[in-house]
Amino acid sequence: MAKSYKSYSSIWLLLLLLLVGGLTGSAVGDALSPVIPWLNSTSSIGLKPSTLDLRFFDLTFGFTFTLGPLTALGMILGIVVFRRI
Numbered sequence: 001m002a003k004s005y006k007s008y009s010s011i012w013l014l015l016l017l018l019l020v021g022g023l024t025g026s027a028v029g030d031a032l033s034p035v036i037p038w039l040n041s042t043s044s045i046g047l048k049p050s051t052l053d054l055r056f057f058d059l060t061f062g063f064t065f066t067l068g069p070l071t072a073l074g075m076i077l078g079i080v081v082f083r084r085i
Contacts, residue, residue, distance in 0.1 A: 039069055
């Protein structure tokens with residue numbers, strides 16, 4: 001059974017809501033961290049940048065995911081909004 005168009009669009013909508021929720025939570029956490037210091041605690045996971053140099057072609061790959069308390073709350077709120085839509 002093939003997936004419908006709506007299922008693909010809903011995946012993109014979920015990713016968009018997670019991104020917006022995470023960015024909003026990070027911004028609020030950065031703004032409130034001088035007042036509430038524990039909001040500044042974060043955990044980072046990822047890969048350090050690695051470079052493949054072939055003299056005519058350079059490829060760099062790496063990513064880091066940093067999660068703070070309000071970032072996680074924003075992402076959870078993004079999931080809640082997605083389920084309500």
